[in-house]
Amino acid sequence: MQATGRVRTETVFSERSVRKSLLLSAAAAGATASRSNGAGVPDIYRDMLVAADIAPSEPERPLKKRRPPGARRPELSGPGPASKAAAAATAASKGRREPQRIDDKTGAGVADNDSDESDSDEIEFEDVALPDPTIQTMERDSDEEEDDDEDEEPIQFEDVDLTLMNSFGLGDVQEEEKTPKVLELDLAAAQSKQRRQVAERRKPINREEKDRRIVVHKTHLLCLLAHVSQRNRWCNDPVTQRNLRPLLSSKTIDYLNPSTELTQFGRTNSLKRGLEDVMTKFKTRYKITERGMRRALWAEKEEHLKNYQLPDDIETPPEKSDFREMATTLEGSRDVGAQLFCALLRSAGVEARLVCSLQPLACTPGAPPMGKPPKSRGRLSLEEQYARIPKYDSSFESPVAAPSPLSARRRLGHPNAAAFNAPVMTGPVASSSSLAPQKIRESPFPIYWVEVLDEAHQKWQPVDPIVTESFWRPQKLEPPANDRENCMTYVVAFEADGTARDVTRRYAKAYNAKTRKMRVESVGDRGDRWWRKALRAYSRDYATDMDQIESNELNNLEAREPMPRNVADFKDHPVYALERHLRRNEVLVPGASAAGTVGAGSTGPLEKIYRRRDVRVARTREKWYRMGRTIRENEIPVKFVPKRVRKDNLFGGDDDDDDDDDDDESRMDDTGAAAGNPLYTIEQTELYKAPPVVDGRVPKNRFGNLDVYVPSMVPEGGAYVADEYGARAAFMLGIDYAPALTGFQFRGRQGTAVLHGVVVPAENEDAVRAVIEGLKDEEAEFARAMRSREVLRAWKRMLMNLRRIWAGVGSDDDEEEAQQASKSQHNDYGHDMAVDGHDVGDAEADEDDDTQGGFMREAPSSNGHGEGEQQDLEVDLAADSDEEEGGGFMIDDDYAGGFIVE
DNA sequence: AAAGGATTTA
DNA sequence: CGACTAAATCCTTT
Numbered sequence: 001m002q003a004t005g006r007v008r009t010e011t012v013f014s015e016r017s018v019r020k021s022l023l024l025s026a027a028a029a030g031a032t033a034s035r036s037n038g039a040g041v042p043d044i045y046r047d048m049l050v051a052a053d054i055a056p057s058e059p060e061r062p063l064k065k066r067r068p069p070g071a072r073r074p075e076l077s078g079p080g081p082a083s084k085a086a087a088a089a090t091a092a093s094k095g096r097r098e099p100q101r102i103d104d105k106t107g108a109g110v111a112d113n114d115s116d117e118s119d120s121d122e123i124e125f126e127d128v129a130l131p132d133p134t135i136q137t138m139e140r141d142s143d144e145e146e147d148d149d150e151d152e153e154p155i156q157f158e159d160v161d162l163t164l165m166n167s168f169g170l171g172d173v174q175e176e177e178k179t180p181k182v183l184e185l186d187l188a189a190a191q192s193k194q195r196r197q198v199a200e201r202r203k204p205i206n207r208e209e210k211d212r213r214i215v216v217h218k219t220h221l222l223c224l225l226a227h228v229s230q231r232n233r234w235c236n237d238p239v240t241q242r243n244l245r246p247l248l249s250s251k252t253i254d255y256l257n258p259s260t261e262l263t264q265f266g267r268t269n270s271l272k273r274g275l276e277d278v279m280t281k282f283k284t285r286y287k288i289t290e291r292g293m294r295r296a297l298w299a300e301k302e303e304h305l306k307n308y309q310l311p312d313d314i315e316t317p318p319e320k321s322d323f324r325e326m327a328t329t330l331e332g333s334r335d336v337g338a339q340l341f342c343a344l345l346r347s348a349g350v351e352a353r354l355v356c357s358l359q360p361l362a363c364t365p366g367a368p369p370m371g372k373p374p375k376s377r378g379r380l381s382l383e384e385q386y387a388r389i390p391k392y393d394s395s396f397e398s399p400v401a402a403p404s405p406l407s408a409r410r411r412l413g414h415p416n417a418a419a420f421n422a423p424v425m426t427g428p429v430a431s432s433s434s435l436a437p438q439k440i441r442e443s444p445f446p447i448y449w450v451e452v453l454d455e456a457h458q459k460w461q462p463v464d465p466i467v468t469e470s471f472w473r474p475q476k477l478e479p480p481a482n483d484r485e486n487c488m489t490y491v492v493a494f495e496a497d498g499t500a501r502d503v504t505r506r507y508a509k510a511y512n513a514k515t516r517k518m519r520v521e522s523v524g525d526r527g528d529r530w531w532r533k534a535l536r537a538y539s540r541d542y543a544t545d546m547d548q549i550e551s552n553e554l555n556n557l558e559a560r561e562p563m564p565r566n567v568a569d570f571k572d573h574p575v576y577a578l579e580r581h582l583r584r585n586e587v588l589v590p591g592a593s594a595a596g597t598v599g600a601g602s603t604g605p606l607e608k609i610y611r612r613r614d615v616r617v618a619r620t621r622e623k624w625y626r627m628g629r630t631i632r633e634n635e636i637p638v639k640f641v642p643k644r645v646r647k648d649n650l651f652g653g654d655d656d657d658d659d660d661d662d663d664d665e666s667r668m669d670d671t672g673a674a675a676g677n678p679l680y681t682i683e684q685t686e687l688y689k690a691p692p693v694v695d696g697r698v699p700k701n702r703f704g705n706l707d708v709y710v711p712s713m714v715p716e717g718g719a720y721v722a723d724e725y726g727a728r729a730a731f732m733l734g735i736d737y738a739p740a741l742t743g744f745q746f747r748g749r750q751g752t753a754v755l756h757g758v759v760v761p762a763e764n765e766d767a768v769r770a771v772i773e774g775l776k777d778e779e780a781e782f783a784r785a786m787r788s789r790e791v792l793r794a795w796k797r798m799l800m801n802l803r804r805i806w807a808g809v810g811s812d813d814d815e816e817e818a819q820q821a822s823k824s825q826h827n828d829y830g831h832d833m834a835v836d837g838h839d840v841g842d843a844e845a846d847e848d849d850d851t852q853g854g855f856m857r858e859a860p861s862s863n864g865h866g867e868g869e870q871q872d873l874e875v876d877l878a879a880d881s882d883e884e885e886g887g888g889f890m891i892d893d894d895y896a897g898g899f900i901v902e
Numbered sequence: 903a904a905a906g907g908a909t910t911t912a
Numbered sequence: 913c914g915a916c917t918a919a920a921t922c923c924t925t926t
Contacts, residue, residue: 207921365911482913566914584908601915642907746926 210365213298214523217363220296221520222534225492225500228356229538231339232494234323235354241347243327244340247285248348252277256348258456267456271350272472275452278348279465282341285330286466290315291440292333293447294485295359297370304370313440337466338448345463346496351453353460353493355503357477359447359486363523368484443486444468445479451493451503458549460493460503474506481514489518492535500538501547502531505554512561513569522572563609567600570609577612585679587638589614618679628710629685637678693717696761698738706738706759719765721772726758729771735764 255274258267315333345352446467451460463471479486491504508515520527570578594608691699730737743754
C-alpha cells in the first residue's frame with residue numbers, strides 16, 4: 001500500500017521484467033503487498049541483491065496456480081496437498097530416476113528428497129505460499145565417500161528457503177501470464193531492526209547473517225541449475241535446430257561426424273576441423289547485442305539496493321519462442337550464443353554439453369560487495385562503474401574509463417595473462433533501442449560454453465566459440481580471481497539427455513586450494529552432501545562408461561593439482577597441512593615426512609609441508625575414556641596442551657560432583673607437567689574393558705554408578721537394560737545392579753550426571769526385562785482403571801443432566817440452563833481426561849527428556865504402547881469437547897465403550 | 903550461563 | 913595478492 005513502507009527488490013533479471021513490474025506494481029501494489037508480507041518476508045532479502053541476470057525459468061507448461069495469499073503452507077510431512085504434489089520428485093528417491101523427469105518439473109526436481117520412508121515430506125515449489133519463510137527439509141545421505149550415494153538412514157539435514165525460490169522466479173508463476181516477479185519487502189516491520197543494524201553496520205558479519213547467506217547461496221544455486229537445465233532443454237528443440245541449419249554445410253557435418261575408419265587422431269582432427277568451421281561461421285554470424293549473465297554480488301547497504309538499476313543492455317530473458325527466433329536472427333547475449341551453438345552442434349550429430357559456470361551469490365564472506373551505485377543519472381549507473389565510454393568513442397582506452405574491473409594485477413602466473421586485458425566483446429546495439437551504439441563490456445571469460453565429446457579419445461573437450469574462441473583448452477576458461485563479474489566456482493555441464501555433472505575440476509586450476517573454499521562444500525553444515533544432493537536431481541542413476549572415465553579424469557586432475565605456493569592456501573587444504581595450521585588437538589603422526597616447503601611471503605623462514613593424512617587428532621585421557629577407550633600402558637603423550645586455569649579454585653572441593661574421577665586422573669598427570677594436559681592419539685589407546693561382573697556383583701564407581709558412555713563399556717558378564725524401570729525391577733528382584741552413567745549434561749555451572757538404564761548381571765537380564773514388562777502392564781492397567789472410573793463418572797453426570805433436561809422440557813429457561821450445565825460438564829470431562837492421560841507414567845518420562853549423550857538414545861522407547869494410546873485419546877477427547885451436544889454424545893459413546901469393554 | 907582460550911575475520 | 917594484526921566470534925569447559 002504505502003510505498004514508503006516498503007522496499008521493492010527486483011528479483012527479476014531482465015529489463016523487460018523490470019519495466020513490466022514497475023507498471024504492474026503501481027497498479028497492483030495492494031494485491032502484491034498483501035500477499036507478500038504476510039508473516040513477514042524473511043530478513044534474508046533485505047540486503048540481498050541479485051546482480052546476476054538470471055532469466056526466470058519459464059515453465060514449459062504452466063505450473064499450478066499458486067495458493068492464495070493467506071493459504072497455509074503445505075505440511076512438510078503427513079498427508080496433505082504436499083504429498084501428492086511430491087510424487088514426481090519422490091520418484092527420484094526410488095532409484096528410477098529418469099532424466100525425463102527433469103523436463104517435467106522445470107527444475108523443481110532439485111528439491112527432491114531421497115526419503116526411503118515416506119512419500120509425504122515432499123514439496124513442490126509452486127505449492128508453497130510466499131509468506132512465512134518456509135523451510136524445506138531434505139535428508140542427507142549417510143555415505144562418506146564421493147560417488148556412491150546410497151541413502152541408508154535419513155537424517156534431517158538441509159534447509160532451503162523456498163520463499164527464496166519463489167523470489168528467483170521458480171514456482172512463483174501466476175496465472176497464464178508471465179508476470180514479473182516482484183518481491184516486496186515489508187520494511188515497516190524490518191525498519192526498527194534496520195536502524196539498530198545501521199548503527200552497527202560496520203560490525204562484521206555475524207553467524208546469523210552467515211547462515212542466511214548460505215541459504216541464499218544454496219537457493220541461488222538451485223535456481224541457476226534449473227535455469228541452465230532449461231536452456232539445455234531448449235538446445236534439443238527441433239525448431240531451434242532447424243533454424244540454425246543454415247549455418248551447417250554438409251561438408252562440415254561430415255567433419256563433425258568422422259568415419260570410424262579413421263585413426264584415433266584422425267577422428268579427433270576431423271572433429272576439430274569441423275568445429276573450427278562451425279565456430280567461424282557462428283562467430284561471424286552471431287551478434288552480441290545484450291549483456292549476458294554475470295556474477296551476483298551482495299549489496300553492502302540497503303540504499304545500494306534501493307538505487308540499483310539494471311544495465312540497459314541487460315539480456316531480455318527469452319522464452320522458448322524467442323529462443324527459436326534468435327536461432328534465426330542470431331542476435332542476443334553471448335550466453336544465448338553459446339546455447340545456440342550447443343543446439344547447433346547437437347543438430348549436427350555431435351554430442352555436445354551445455355556448460356555453465358554458475359554465478360551464485362557468495363556463501364563465504366570476503367566476496368566483493370556490489371558497491372554503491374552512482375548518483376542516479378539516467379540509467380547509465382552501472383555502466384559508469386565499469387566502462388564510462390562516450391557513446392561515440394570507439395576507443396577502449398578512454399582516459400576517463402574507470403579502472404577495469406579486471407585490473408592489471410592478476411594472479412601470478414595466470415596462464416591467461418596475455419588474454420587478460422584483451423578487448424572484450426563489442427556488438428552493435430539493438431536497432432530498436434534509442435541509444436547510440438555502445439560497447440558491451442563483459443568479463444573476458446565465458447559464463448556459458450560447450451563441451452564436445454571427443455569420442456576417439458573418450459574425453460569431453462571444451463569449446464567456447466564466442467568469448468575466448470578456443471577449443472580443447474580447458475585452462476583458458478577460468479577467469480582470474482579478481483574478476484568481479486565472473487567467478488568460477490561451480491561449472492556444470494548438461495548433456496542432451498538432461499543430466500548434469502559438476503566439471504569444475506576440469507577448469508579450475510586451484511580447485512583444492514582456492515575454488516573449493518568458495519563452494520558450499522567448505523561451508524559448514526554438510527555442504528558437500530547438499531551439493532551432491534542438489535546435483536543428484538540431474539544425475540543419471542547409473543554410471544556409463546563415459547561417466548567413469550570422466551570421473552577418473554577429474555580425480556586425476558585434482559590429484560595433480562600443484563601445491564600452493566603461499567601459506568594461506570594450505571589452510572584447510574584437503575591434501576596438505578602446515579604445522580602452524582594444526583588445531584589445538586591435532587598432531588602429526590610421528591614419522592610424518594615433509595612433502596615440501598613454503599616460505600611465508602617472499603621473506604620469512606621456510607615451513608615444512610605435511611600431508612593431511614599424517615595429521616591425527618589427539619585427546620586427553622578423559623576424552624578417550626568418554627569414548628570407551630583407554631590409553632595403553634607406558635604411552636608417552638604426543639602433545640601437551642596448556643591447562644585451563646581455574647581462578648575460583650581457591651575454595652577447592654566445592655566442585656566435586658561427578659567429575660571427580662576424571663579430576664583425579666588428570667591431577668596425577670599434572671603434578672610434574674606444568675606444560676599442560678597430556679594428549680594421546682587413537683593409536684595409543686585400546687578399547688576400554690570394564691571390570692567384569694563376577695558372582696552377580698556389578699562393579700560400580702564411587703558414586704554407585706557404572707560408566708557406560710558407549711555400548712562397549714558394558715562389562716563382561718553384564719547386560720545393559722535401557723529402561724526407566726530397570727532400577728526398580730532389579731531392586732525388586734533383589735539382584736545387584738548399577739545405574740548406567742551414560743553421559744553428562746552441562747547445565748548451569750557444573751555438569752550433572754545423566755543416568756539412564758541399568759547394568760545387571762547378564763544371567764538376570766531376562767528376569768529384569770520380564771519384571772519391567774510386568775511393571776509397565778501394571779502401570780497401564782492402573783491407568784486404564786482410573787480412566788474407566790473417570791469415564792463412568794462423567795457418564796453418570798451427563799446422564800443426570802440429561803434427565804434434568806428431559807424433566808424440564810416445556811420450560812425454555814430450564815432447557816437452556818440444563819444445556820449449559822451439560823456443556824460445562826462435558827468440558828470438564830474432556831479436561832479431566834486430558835490431565836489424566838498426561839499424568840500417567842510421565843514422571844519418569846520427564847527424566848528421560850533430560851538425559852543426553854550415551855547410546856541409550858537408541859534404546860527402544862521406554863514409553864510403552866499404553867501411554868501412546870492415552871496420549872492419542874487425550875488429543876481426541878480434547879477435540880471432542882468442543883463438539884455440539886448431540887455429536888459429543890454419540891462420539892463419547894464410542895470412547896466410553898472402548899474403555900469399558902476392554 | 904559465563905569465562906576464557908581458540909579460531910576466524912576485517 | 914598475501915602476511916600480519918587486532919578485534920570479533922566461536923567453542924569448550926566448568
